[in-house]
Amino acid sequence: MDRVVVGLDGSPTATAATRWAAQVAGGSGWSVRAIWAWQYPAATILPIGRADLPNPEEVERRLGEQARELLHEALGDRADSVTLEFRRGPAAGALLHAVREGARMVVVGSRGLGGFEGMLLGSVSRQLVEHAPCPVTIVRHEPAVPDDGVAHVLVGIDGSRGAARALAFAGELARAIGAELTVASAVSPSDLVQADHEEPHTGLDEHRKRIWEWTEPLRESGIEHQVAVVDGDARTALLDLAGQRGADLLVVGSRGLGPVGKLLLGSVASSLVKHARLPVTVVPSGR
DSSP, X not given: OOEEEEEOOSOHHHHHHHHHHHXXXXXXXXXXXXXXXXXXXXXXXXXXXXXXXXXXXXXXXXXXXXXXXXXXXXXXXGGGGEEEEEEESOXXXXXXXXXXXXXXXXXXXXXXXXXXXXXXXXXXXXXXXXXXXXXXXXXXXXXXXXXTOSXXXXXXOOSSHHHHHXXXXXXHHHHHHTOEEEEEEEEOGGGGOOTTOOOHHHHHHHHHHHHHHHTHHHHHTTOOXXXXXXXXXXXXXXXXXXXXXXXSEEEEESSOOOTTTXXXXXXXXXXXXXXXXXXXXXXXXXX
């Protein structure tokens, strides 16, 4: 389904995520479905007695006023194109349920508010990355979207099934929004030492040959792209390359190869989500 689900809770990063989702959806022709999850506070008995809580209809009326004001401030005229829904319960569960109803991608801020109004906590992005059946984009900082939109997508690959899915998603997204696409693979010196102790340059040539094979689906689909081989640990090398190339989005698979391949490990996605200043999309590896 051509829809982007975004988590909204009034926090700065959730607002940035909403702007990012609207920008990408506008360029690709996808729709945006904003989910605001809420729940009553765990403690309803105070030292002075039991607290009187508003009924659910009143809660959602108040949230609706706040959400519509926030959307118009963040998106201007585009706010009316966003479908807004309120769901009672934990944010992670509400968003997972929404994406399972159909979504190309789910977008959330890296950390939301706490307490009664805050449903996008730091743990929410982690739960979505681990369990969502569709790609998850984490937005950490403002401004999340440059003035000219998402113009450059960088995707990291390593030959794993997860990387192949990330490559396919990045290619489709780049074509849909008219963005430049760079395909990168990180390689360390130890990866270039073969069992029979061949020279490093021979190993590098072999690695480039594998990259050519991995990117064949892009060529078959007619998706223009550049290829880059970067030295070092993928967790830092991909970030360095993203800065050098001016990438607006970094895409990786949720799980890569193990110690034998040692290019994109499961820890790579976790590290990038925590430390990247640009938005990061984690694509599920599938089962």
